[in-house]
Structures are given as C-alpha cells and as structure tokens.
Amino acid sequence: MAHKPKFTRETPDIRRQALINATRRCMARDGVEGASVRRICDEAGVSQGLLRHHFGGKDNLMAETYRAMVSELGSATRNLIGRDGLGPEERLSQAIDVTLRPPLAAPDRRRVQLAFWDLVPRNPAIAAMHKKLYGDYRKDIAGVIAEVARADGVAVDAKALARALTALLDGLWLQMCLEPKLFSARAAHRECLSLLGRSLPSYADI
Incomplete structure (x- = not known):
C-alpha cells in the first residue's frame, strides 16, 4: 500500500526544514534524478501542495x-x-x-x-x-x-x-x-x- 503523507499542524519553519531534510535524505539515497517531488514529500510526510506553497517548486x-x-x-x-x-x-x-x-x-x-x-x-x-x-x-x-x-x-x-x-x-x-x-x-x-x-x-x- 502506498504511503500516505501525515498532515500535522506545524509551523511554516518546521515544515520548510522538514522538506529540506527530506530532500537531503532522498538525494543521499536516490541521487538527484531519484529525488522526485513525490519522494521528497513522502519522505517529509507532507503533501506536494505544501512543497509548492513553501518553496514554489x-x-x-x-x-x-x-x-x-x-x-x-x-x-x-x-x-x-x-x-x-x-x-x-x-x-x-x-x-x-x-x-x-x-x-x-x-x-x-x-x-x-x-x-x-x-x-x-x-x-x-x-x-x-x-x-x-x-x-x-x-x-x-x-x-x-x-x-x-x-x-x-x-x-x-x-x-x-x-x-x-x-x-x-x-x-x-x-x-x-x-x-x-x-x-x-x-x-x-x-x-x-x-x-x-x-x-x-x-x-x-x-
């Protein structure tokens, strides 16, 4: 079963840092090409919409x-x-x-x-x-x-x-x-x- 992001009420700074940390983990594990938006968001436990909201892309x-x-x-x-x-x-x-x-x-x-x-x-x-x-x-x-x-x-x-x-x-x-x-x-x-x-x-x- 596909992993579903868990939505929590966290501050914008915490969410931004979670996405940055998730990006680093994905890049270390999967490389640049493997660090897709979907994988990063799954790793961070947030929706793709939140990534766009906090970083624009x-x-x-x-x-x-x-x-x-x-x-x-x-x-x-x-x-x-x-x-x-x-x-x-x-x-x-x-x-x-x-x-x-x-x-x-x-x-x-x-x-x-x-x-x-x-x-x-x-x-x-x-x-x-x-x-x-x-x-x-x-x-x-x-x-x-x-x-x-x-x-x-x-x-x-x-x-x-x-x-x-x-x-x-x-x-x-x-x-x-x-x-x-x-x-x-x-x-x-x-x-x-x-x-x-x-x-x-x-x-x-x-």
Missing part, C-alpha cells in the same frame, strides 16, 4: 537545501576561526580539520554534496548560490590566513592562498567520496597544512 527547494548545506560549512568554519584563546595558526588548522570529519564529511552528506556539485553547471540558481556562499567561505579563510601571515612576519596573497586551499580541500573531499580508503581525514588534513607550509612558516615543519 522543486528547483527552489533544491537551492534552499544547498544553501543550508553550505551555510553549515560556513558556520562551522566561522565558529572555529573566531575562537578565543587560540593562535590564528591553530584556528585555521581546526577550521580545515572540521570540514574533513563527520558531521560535515559524513558519507551521506558527501553524496549529497557531490550531487549538488553536478548541478552547479546546469542550474543557474544553484550556481549563483554556490558562487556567493563559497565566496563568503573563501573570504573567511583568507582572513585567518592573513592573520597567520602577520604573526609569521611574512607577506602572502591571502586571497590566492585561500583559493588554492579550498580547491585542494574540494579535491580531497572528492577523493574521500570516490575512494574512501585512499585518504584518511588525518592524511587529508596534513596535505592541506603542507600546502600552507609553502608560504607560512607556522606550518613549515608539518
């Missing part, structure tokens, strides 16, 4: 789901690079490490991230969101790189180094998705610090 829901995922990354990074009581080199190291371990690097989340990366060249809304959110993320990373450089007494192009670091992180993340045994989180973290060590003495001996 699947494209907007997908974009908001991607926003939520990248915002989690940005929040975790900002929380670590803004911590009191640690030097900038340790804050940057921890900000890198958190992206390589669960929950941000949990297998289900990695599968969903891969699916969204596939959508970026094909979906203008997601492409625009990716550019904005990843731009903010790189800006945060560049800021703490500049702090490390000042503490080390060296001059670096913090923006360029942040681009290189985030590109390496994305590549390592991809390898961890495709071949989980190739790179451990610790090994991936060490590769990132090795890259930084070419420009920043704080990481030169790592």
